[in-house]
Amino acid sequence: MTAGTVSPVAPTASTPPPSGSGRSRRTREALAAYGFLSPWIVGMLLLTIGPMLYSLYLSFTRYNLMTPAQWVGLDNYVRMFTADPRYLASVSVTLRYVAISVPLLLVVSLLVAMVLNKGMAFLSGYRAAFYLPSLIASSVAIAVLWRQVFGQDGIVNAALALVGIEGGSWIGNPDTALSTLVVLHVWSFGSTMIIFLAGLRQVPKEYYEAAAVDGAGAVRRFVHITLPMITPLIFFNLLLSTVNAFQAFTPAYVISGGEGGPLDSTLFYTLYLYQRGFANLEMGYASAMAWALVVVLALFTAGLFASARFWVHYGDER
Template identity: 65%
Template structure:
């Protein structure tokens, strides 16, 4: 056998392969691995502030609050383990807790659909090719930035007060005026109106979704003689269901955590007669006014579970009404 035959591959295509030479080592892999490890260390170094924030500001307090929910803790003395006493008291003894749950649930079930309906209506109007669209979009989005502030809550209390602008307008028509924020029948309604007024954020998302609806679908519907309402129900609404679902999840979570409007409008009491006693407001009262932090921690965990249940239920039922473009 010749030297040339040893250099020729007998298996595939007659290509040449050199036999391994004694003492020959592959170079480059150790250096590449070291470089990758070095870059990985730098990556973890840049992520270190995020990890510290996750542990110190999220996971740490989360675990601590879970422990405190099973204790009697007043922020001054050491917590004392009481088991499930806080949860038993919450569900069986505390009538104000159930009132706060009722008020918050009403706020969510009424305020969120009205807010999304208003946002979709304004988005459809703005999508009809208005001039200065960017200006209108900014103007309608502004309440979403300001609506959760203390200043707007104070303004809202003055607006619906005895001498507020609403009563001045109604007085022009001879309608008897009242303090809308001081009446148990209307106080919660004023906060729901404030929530609806903050429709700017979902409106911008709806407007972006409307821009993605193919125009040829509307043209085909026009050829078939479809009316404007029919086009909206048969084309616009089904294609917007993923965006409606997205906005619905975000607004429900946001509504369950509403605090500032109820605190400012009611003066921190949840009145009149607990008609604006939001869940988060009652949690604040228990934790920082009554120094019953163990009970407040238990309330916080129940709220987390309720929000999780609502979110999971929305995902579960979304298969029946949310339609995506890749579905047949």
């Protein structure tokens, strides 16, 4: 090597790549990511967002599937609240169903979870047995079975007859028809119970031992240790159970024969929406009902999240 010649410096691992190649790599990675996400994005646009926006447009029209939609503005929404007594009846039935069935579901789920948390034998078998109803409770077959169980000649009346009590049709009585659907909803407590059971098993036993040393009884340990520790799970189950209860349809449709009877005592909101949309072909009115339900669920969810900071306690809080 002659004097004055500068030898080339070999690139090292710490030498940054040219800026152009770095941007090109990031671009390729982004394109690959969007390529993998494209089926989901297309499905979301075509099967979810698109139909939702179209139904929002239909809610301001009069549309019967046979003729072009006619713009009517807010007439559908005004008619719902001022000129449709059956709509108000469906709202009342649904609110009563939610207000009764959801708290009962949470209480029963938590009680069963606490019993199973005691460490009994064959725990996995009990968990599977209790979880099974939640998988099949919303099926048509179970709704048909429920109609037979609470019918005039059903199992419930047969059991009552053994003790000398003569019962009528629980399904056909306006005073008890809704209660049968509440019982069906509470019977499907399995999935909620599994979530509570998982949370109970995460509560440190040292807390209970320290409380027992201080003389706290079972009730005080439950109120001051168990409940605060599982409030995130209560929040989660309350939200999902309420949303599912508002959207209940199959049991009411099958048990009432699609009419919501007797005397509209089981006329759920979704059942009346179905009647308006598919029986009467009032798709514009049904779309308005659907969006009213969306708004109610959104307000409930927002209110629940707003209240969570007052009663939901997370483990990482100080």
